[in-house]
Amino acid sequence: MPTVEPTQLTRLDDGALRIAWSNGEVRKYTVQELRSRCPCATCRQEAVASDAEMFPVLSVGGQEKLQIVRMTPMGNYAYAIEFSDGHNTGIYSLTLLVSLGEPDQ
16 A cells, blocks of 8 residues: 655644645644644553543643644654644654544545
């Protein structure tokens, strides 16, 4: 199966992220979803320890104000995402990103 790669990344007015993929799919990602699904070891450990899907340190109100500050490509396989709350240790593989979000046109 060929690797699916992003062809366009767009930050939307509501702060969400839209990624167009090389397979023709377009997906929309909320900042809250990306932050709560952070794949870094600390966030994964916190999620398992609290048995929650959302990162437990952030209040719901704090999550609503989150923004993506920067996305940095990591080779040809992932993006490092820095959030406005200072968190920047998550490396989001392209495989993970394709599995997240909702279809968008």
